[in-house]
Amino acid sequence: MKSVIQYTLFLLxxxxxxSWAQSVPAIFExxxxxxxxxxxSIKEIKxxxxxxxxxxxxxxYQNKNNQWDSLGIGVRARGNFRRKYCxxxxxxxxxxxxxxxxxxxxxxxxxxxxxxxxxxxxxxxLILKEYLCYKLLEPVTPYFFHTRLTNILVTDLNDKHSKSxxxxxxxxxxxxxxxxxxxxxxxxxxxxxxQLNDTAAIVSDFFEYMIANTDWSTTGQHNTxxxxxxxxxxxxxxxxxxxxxxxxxxxxxxxxxxxxxxVQERVYxxxxxxxxxxxxxxxxxxxLEPSILKVMDDHxxxxxxxxxxxxxxxxxxxxxxxxxxxxxxxxxxxxxRTN
Numbered sequence: 001m002k003s004v005i006q007y008t009l010f011l012l013x014x015x016x017x018x019s020w021a022q023s024v025p026a027i028f029e030x031x032x033x034x035x036x037x038x039x040x041s042i043k044e045i046k047x048x049x050x051x052x053x054x055x056x057x058x059x060x061y062q063n064k065n066n067q068w069d070s071l072g073i074g075v076r077a078r079g080n081f082r083r084k085y086c087x088x089x090x091x092x093x094x095x096x097x098x099x100x101x102x103x104x105x106x107x108x109x110x111x112x113x114x115x116x117x118x119x120x121x122x123x124x125x126l127i128l129k130e131y132l133c134y135k136l137l138e139p140v141t142p143y144f145f146h147t148r149l150t151n152i153l154v155t156d157l158n159d160k161h162s163k164s165x166x167x168x169x170x171x172x173x174x175x176x177x178x179x180x181x182x183x184x185x186x187x188x189x190x191x192x193x194x195q196l197n198d199t200a201a202i203v204s205d206f207f208e209y210m211i212a213n214t215d216w217s218t219t220g221q222h223n224t225x226x227x228x229x230x231x232x233x234x235x236x237x238x239x240x241x242x243x244x245x246x247x248x249x250x251x252x253x254x255x256x257x258x259x260x261x262x263v264q265e266r267v268y269x270x271x272x273x274x275x276x277x278x279x280x281x282x283x284x285x286x287x288l289e290p291s292i293l294k295v296m297d298d299h300x301x302x303x304x305x306x307x308x309x310x311x312x313x314x315x316x317x318x319x320x321x322x323x324x325x326x327x328x329x330x331x332x333x334x335x336x337r338t339n
Contacts, residue, residue: 043158078090086116090114210285213244
């Protein structure tokens with residue numbers, strides 16, 4: 001009973017009751033993959049470096065009668081690494097809310113669309129692994145991006161001929177919509193570590209350590225957004241996990257100055273904070289272990305048996321560190337960042 005009360009207090013402290021009261025956008029309530037079709041010139045959008053230039057096209061989707069319909073949208077490439085090294089760049093799509101009424105996208109005006117780096121089964125599996133990272137965050141904190149898998153036919157329009165590829169991808173909720181749901185606002189620029197809510201920051205730092213991701217920064221807002229809530233409370237929202245050890249993409253790289261040689265080596269990159277709060281978050285992660293492992297089990301069908309067992313064992317290693325006082329102190333408490 002004590003652990004249940006402690007966990008409930010943890011959630012209330014972390015997010016506040018009003019944060020939970022907000023409804024999930026309709027498109028993310030359905031967990032089945034949504035079928036989409038999209039046509040654009042990959043070469044053209046990758047060449048454009050402006051975040052304000054969107055290329056017009058149509059997004060095809062299946063309506064309530066399972067017939068294909070279309071929505072006029074604008075698309076642009078996002079990100080740097082995948083834009084340079086991958087055939088398919090991650091995209092941002094935007095459209096008018098008024099045009100999206102009575103479509104699956106009603107209530108939204110923008111999405112991120114994550115596509116495989118390359119076409120083929122291997123690329124699709126990597127996308128499913130990255131999608132799983134987003135789902136693993138959901139039991140941990142209310143500060144996460146909702147996602148929805150898609151089976152999408154992408155047609156590349158170029159000068160010589162058009163080529164279509166059937167891909168697995170996923171949609172990511174717009175950060176402004178999250179801020180609205182949490183009664184907050186997205187803030188830009190450099191965020192000193194001391195301005196972030198301690199508990200929310202540690203929860204996020206532990207999660208990055210759990211999936212062995214080092215490609216992020218809350219201070220510089222690299223692969224992290226910061227939302228300011230009521231009472232000037234600032235909380236991080238992490239995203240883009242393709243460099244994480246759990247995904248283990250063949251193109252993933254690490255900064256060897258961190259003392260690791262490959263992406264599956266964990267290193268704690270959170271800033272040093274009050275140890276009592278770190279121990280508090282530690283205890284609640286252990287409380288959440290069954291829920292986190294259940295998310296793994298719920299997505300087992302996406303992977304081969306051997307691959308799934310390796311991924312689950314990788315996550316279980318994280319909980320082994322938390323259960324050991326010695327490992328926890330050395331790997332996390334004494335390894336936190338001071339600058």
